[in-house]
Amino acid sequence: MEKNSSLGGLRVSRRSVLAGGAAVAGLMAAPSVLRAAETLKVGVYGGYFKDSFDKHIFPDFTKATGIAVESVAEPTGDAWLVQLEQAARANQAPADVSMIAQVGMLKGINAKLWTALDLAKLPNAAAVLPHLLNKYPDGKVAGVGAVSWYITLVSNTKAIPEAPTSWAALWDEKRKDQLGLMALVSNSFLLEVTAATFFGGTKHLDTEAGQLDCFKKLSELRKNVKLWYRDEAQFEAALKAGEVPMGEYYHDVTGLAVADGHPVRSTFPKEGGITDSGSWAVSRASKKSEQAHVFINYMCQPSIQALLSRKVGTAPTIDRKKTDLTDAEFAGVSSDIAPIIPRYDLYLSKADWLNQKWTELIVG
């Protein structure tokens, strides 16, 4: 049932894509332009993510729709957003569609970086969980949930035989000079972790006094941190080797390291893992809006969401009951413990203040 309706949607959009392509070809009267117009540039996080998409997702998409995909490796953090915005000012689009994390998504909305999406051309997006649809203040859709992921408490099983159960393990005196944490306030989400672990929840961050409480508690953590990382590969290598035996990291990638036989584990602490998600968004400088809609619609199908969970290790952005994921498969990418939801609003309204406090905290 699901599949049929999605195929129907595809057929309609595909026809309009062909029409659009023909119009371009007619204008330019050059067949090579038609082919170029059919190539959609899709930005996904470089490294393991991009490799998995290149292998498991894009070839099937091209087969199903006739639209060729050129994948572009994008950096994490706001770096890609900055590049997209700078390029859009020059009317260039380094990628037509990009996977963007939530803070970046909201910043892009403020800068009107994203093309408004037409839900009529995205029938499958109706299944996407409502909080994973990003909207402009006027209600237009700016982004559609692509994948969800968790940041959890990870540790090296050789160096730390007993699995930790709470984020409070980071503050343990035994962990002196042993932790690896993310270096930026807006990607480590440690303020939220502190609030959830010691102050009863992220609501404590509503006020400046509450934020300062969390900064104060975090400053106790400093002596335990060996590595404040921006580069994920650096932490991953150090974690596998036991050089930095504990820290915060992505649940999906840690799962892959476990599967490869490395002595590491990912724990959902009792306060919850940190959930974050990436959305598909289209740069306003892109001229491939039609193809981008086809792509986003394709990615929202339950079968593709399940495939992503199995092959990339991400959590689905649609209700899991719509997918054919087994309980074991779902447990591998998610958890029943209620997650810590980042306070994205703070990273917009108080971005510079938080960044300054944070830098002063860790640089000391």
Next chain:
Amino acid sequence: MRQPPRRAADYGPIAFPAVMLLLFFAVPFGLMIAVSFFQRIEGGFYEPAFVWSNYARFLSVFFGRVLSFSMMLAAGVAVVSVALAFPFTYLLTRLRRRTQVLWLVFLLSVLSLSEVIIGFAWATLLSANAGISNLLVMVGLLDAPTSLSPSLGAVLTGIVYQAFPYTVLVLYPALSRLDPTLTEAARTLGASPLNSFFTVVVPALRNTIVATLIMVFVFALGCYLLPQLLGRPQHWTLSVLITDQALFQANMPFAAAMAVFLVLVSLGLVGLSLLVGKKENAA
């Protein structure tokens, strides 16, 4: 005898490099200065304006400390690199031509390594699991392997490693042109090789040494990756914070203001050291 240029056409040969310099250095630098006065929009990007707030934010004890650490680190790198590279290059120029070429090719190939590879390689070399401390344990100098990174020493080592080939390449022409009869004269008058090196070679090339120190200093000031990979947050240079602002906070105006400040301070320091050198030479 070559005549000094008289007509506009005589300046022809330098027109091309001058235009290139203008196009690819002066214009981008001008744009950066312009952006440093733009208005930051929190939670967004920036819009054209003329405000001083980006510079005002920089003028704080915190950034003053980061700036002075960056300067000290760059100065340390310059001194260590020149102290290592000067005797090395001197000995190199005494070798057979073929051997010299081999060494220079090897040093040039080091330059082809990316900063990322250098950073990861040193992180591994200085780690407790696979690092050189294991060798020290084997020969009995250490009781147990320890991790030497992240630390100030690791940052310094990494940047010196990266700067060393440049230093040699800058020193090489001057040292290879040095008249060998100078040291021969010193030797015939009874100076030991070490003595003649310090009393003849080093003073004869004082200006070259100062110029090289300045070049390595400026080179090290721009390092932003190695301090992140090999250092703790207190070893992050101003360049690291500039990268943070530009790439991760999307705060181009503040990043530009910090970069302009860094350029001005380093230009000032270079000018000062040249001035001091001139006075000493005149005296």
